[in-house]
Amino acid sequence: MDSKKRKMLEKKAHNLKPVVMIGKNGLTDDVTAALDDALTHHELIKVKFIDFKDEKRNIMTSISEKTESDVISVIGNIGILFRQNRDPEKRKITGISFN
16 A cells, blocks of 8 residues: 555544453453454454553554554554455445555
């Protein structure tokens, strides 16, 4: 994904609230499933790190690989992920090609 698309998605994510929080148990299978579900429904989500703050970049990379999503940015203790819905009729973010 190029920088222009990342910036556009960062702007769209600005007012979003985190939908998943990484706490004392870290990246568990349940957290990964919740992230996958959130990406399916919202496409663009924020993840808040309550614990594991020193490892947030590595964890975001792992999340990206497990959920087949793109890490848009990691700012402070918040990470932004994007995965376009495979069903064109259910896409929330339109008007730009992410393929």
